[in-house]
Amino acid sequence: MARDAACTPVDDLASLQRALAAALVMQPPEAACVDPFAGDPGRARRRLRLYRGNVQANARKALRNAYPVCAAIVGDAYFDALADVYAASTPSTSGDLNEYGDRLAAFLSGFPPAREVPYLPDVAQLEWSVHRAHYAADVPAFDIATLAAISADAYASLRVALHPACTLMDSKWPVARIWNAHRDESGAPEDVDPDAGGERAIVYRPHFRVEVCALDAADYAFLDAAAFGGTMAEAFAAALRTDPAFTLDAKLPDWVGRRIVVGLA
Amino acid sequence: MNDTPARSAREWSGVGIGLRAPHYRDFLTASPAVDWVEVHSENFLGDGGFDLHVLEDVRARYPVALHGVGLSLAAGPGLDDQGRFERHLSRIAALARRIEPALVSEHLSFGALDARHFNDLLPIPYTREALGHVVSRVARAQEALGRPLVVENVSSYLAFRASEMSELEFLAALAATTGCGVLLDVNNLYVNAFNHGFDAKSELERFPHLPVREIHLAGHAAADDTLIDDHGARVAQDVWSLYEDALRLHGPVPTLVEWDTNIPALDVLVGEADGARCRMHARG
Numbered sequence: 107m108a109r110d111a112a113c114t115p116v117d118d119l120a121s122l123q124r125a126l127a128a129a130l131v132m133q134p135p136e137a138a139c140v141d142p143f144a145g146d147p148g149r150a151r152r153r154l155r156l157y158r159g160n161v162q163a164n165a166r167k168a169l170r171n172a173y174p175v176c177a178a179i180v181g182d183a184y185f186d187a188l189a190d191v192y193a194a195s196t197p198s199t200s201g202d203l204n205e206y207g208d209r210l211a212a213f214l215s216g217f218p219p220a221r222e223v224p225y226l227p228d229v230a231q232l233e234w235s236v237h238r239a240h241y242a243a244d245v246p247a248f249d250i251a252t253l254a255a256i257s258a259d260a261y262a263s264l265r266v267a268l269h270p271a272c273t274l275m276d277s278k279w280p281v282a283r284i285w286n287a288h289r290d291e292s293g294a295p296e297d298v299d300p301d302a303g304g305e306r307a308i309v310y311r312p313h314f315r316v317e318v319c320a321l322d323a324a325d326y327a328f329l330d331a332a333a334f335g336g337t338m339a340e341a342f343a344a345a346l347r348t349d350p351a352f353t354l355d356a357k358l359p360d361w362v363g364r365r366i367v368v369g370l371a
Numbered sequence: 372m373n374d375t376p377a378r379s380a381r382e383w384s385g386v387g388i389g390l391r392a393p394h395y396r397d398f399l400t401a402s403p404a405v406d407w408v409e410v411h412s413e414n415f416l417g418d419g420g421f422d423l424h425v426l427e428d429v430r431a432r433y434p435v436a437l438h439g440v441g442l443s444l445a446a447g448p449g450l451d452d453q454g455r456f457e458r459h460l461s462r463i464a465a466l467a468r469r470i471e472p473a474l475v476s477e478h479l480s481f482g483a484l485d486a487r488h489f490n491d492l493l494p495i496p497y498t499r500e501a502l503g504h505v506v507s508r509v510a511r512a513q514e515a516l517g518r519p520l521v522v523e524n525v526s527s528y529l530a531f532r533a534s535e536m537s538e539l540e541f542l543a544a545l546a547a548t549t550g551c552g553v554l555l556d557v558n559n560l561y562v563n564a565f566n567h568g569f570d571a572k573s574e575l576e577r578f579p580h581l582p583v584r585e586i587h588l589a590g591h592a593a594a595d596d597t598l599i600d601d602h603g604a605r606v607a608q609d610v611w612s613l614y615e616d617a618l619r620l621h622g623p624v625p626t627l628v629e630w631d632t633n634i635p636a637l638d639v640l641v642g643e644a645d646g647a648r649c650r651m652h653a654r655g
Binding site for chain 2: 118156240
């Protein structure tokens, strides 16, 4: 095979690494320049394919690890094909593969073939929150008894701290039901009607296992205000605008128990 | 937990296994008969959560080695984004402060180019010019970690025509200049000898003074004219022989058995570790 002068003009480290990287992504694969590599060019091409296979397999595996419900919804073969298209436009940028895949929901929204499953982008958005929740910091349990010492005036100006694993999501699809039906092995995903109406969902991590549940409008309004740094009074007002009968009495101990609320300060 | 004797790195010896998620439960509910464990650092870069909980629980009972796969240590000048390199290093350093590992290792390879990360261990040309650049990357890593880095020979399917020396020669020079240690992956050496046509045993014997701080063992697979380092089988007989040569040259260096593809029941892995320990004691 003739030496391709444009392929590796110089033999310095960076140029040779760029040549290998270019060969890894070349389409079609047969067009890759294998001139920098020792030995038979045919063998070098076959071995280049091993690296291409590794890169593809690593990206697919990472994406499937972050999005198990999306993969279950569309099937593994379809999801792998989706992963390849995603990787071509949005490759990994980090040495930590747990950070890979953060833009899948946005990608799916603009990907016409995925429109057959219109709720897929929202499920993907929820799953990314779940994925990140696995790695969120651990926070000590909050002792709700400390509230007894706080005066009513001071109480109103306290800020509600949510656990760093928490994410709130207002979807026009029943995302919490869809997610839970796939997560629980005894669940029946086919029994969930995606057109049954939207849900306001919360992702939270009571201990090490991440959970997702639906919230009513007033609870969502309260926690959403809290998530944006609102005071107790502001969060309460937001909840009352949604439901004039809203009361925190039973809610707060429940949220503290589930490690959704981890502090008031 | 911080003061238990198991946390002393000086007691680090014998044979360990790579701790992977399918065996978390085994290690949480019992203390399997291995001398130490190694983990892939990148699986524990989060702020908290279950993986770190498992690692800290295990760390209270075993010495732990941190093995990196994502630093792109041997990326050439202008290739890797400096901010990414520094961020990754600082995350590894934070994990090392938290875990107090017996050692921190990375591969003699690159994976990152411009904005992209291939998340693979890609080979480099072994040239004097490359050595100069890798020396500075290793020096920076050691500065950030506050301890010597241990650098591993990688398995490779492609070799660059431009190479002026062998991988072990490159590692020996890198160690001599930076003070880094060497993680000798005996399976990788065997696989590379086959793939690139050299004799593994004589190559090993050329470098009796290589500062080997750890040895890796794993299984490989064959595909046509190439051996693939898939960590998906028992250690091959020829690799055991090469391991015995390594023990003869370098003494009873802490040894790890890795298994990453088709991970078997823990017993199988512990059995492989026992096989390594027998050979280590027979040579000791």
